[in-house]
Amino acid sequence: MQLTIFFLKLEEYMLPCFSKKIFGMDCPGCGIQRSVSLILQGEFGAAFKMYPAIYTLLLLFGFLLVNNFFNIKAANKIIITLTSISVLLILTNYILKFL
Template sequence: MRLKALILFLALENFMLPCFTKQLLGVDCPGCGLQRSLLFLIKGEFISAFLMYPAIYPMLALFAFLGINKFYPIKHSNTITIILMVSTVGFILTNYILKFI
């Protein structure tokens, strides 16, 4: 059973979706690099994951907080959610702008 899971895990790279924006327009989209960054993260290559897509960590923090808040309501969760969303969007936009400079 573990061998099958390992083989599936190693084959994840073969099933990545192509970026249609890049294929059609020849320009990276704001999400380009997210799949590869997640793959690096799964493999334990944390620095490579950040270098591939810097918004990966704020995005994971946002999703983790939303998941935790779903089961254990947290005081001031709206404020925390907004802060995490703004920081995630900020990282995405900064990364996207820096790609063109």
Template sequence: MLLSTDLDKYMLPCYSKRVLGMDCPGCGLQRSVAFLLEGEFVQAFYMYPAIYPMLLFFGFVLVNIFVEFKYATKIISILGIATVALVLINYFLKFV
């Protein structure tokens, strides 16, 4: 996989994969962000399906610092649970 902006030169290696020989739950996140930066939104999803709920989660938390929402705690909880669930589902599906 070649990224047109050569971002792959600056990516951190996965030590779980290097030492244990198996992916970690975060494998693919860096490449997914690189695809997002290049405008390849579908490829970003295929690389790491939890990227969009994760962006929503961090985006909402950041906005909530400056603007208070009535149900912020519930929204943050739901987005956090959805993100963790998608990370774990993606991780387990890699082994199937």
């Protein structure tokens, strides 16, 4: 019960998108906060629909965190691959919002 209240309160503290406020259009990052909130609530499909790059970004940041503590042999290739996939998903999603 308290956990549900925490997640409902979490949405009250989300930062507004200044690009959307000033220019009236979404930025490439619009939806990431709501997507993280949906993941925390267990709505994994809805999180992907909200922001398709959320899972690759979480993998990337998780890998970067692990890479700080352990020496991983192919770290550069993994980081480049996850970054490239994330950027591709972000740009594709951003372009599709306008179509």
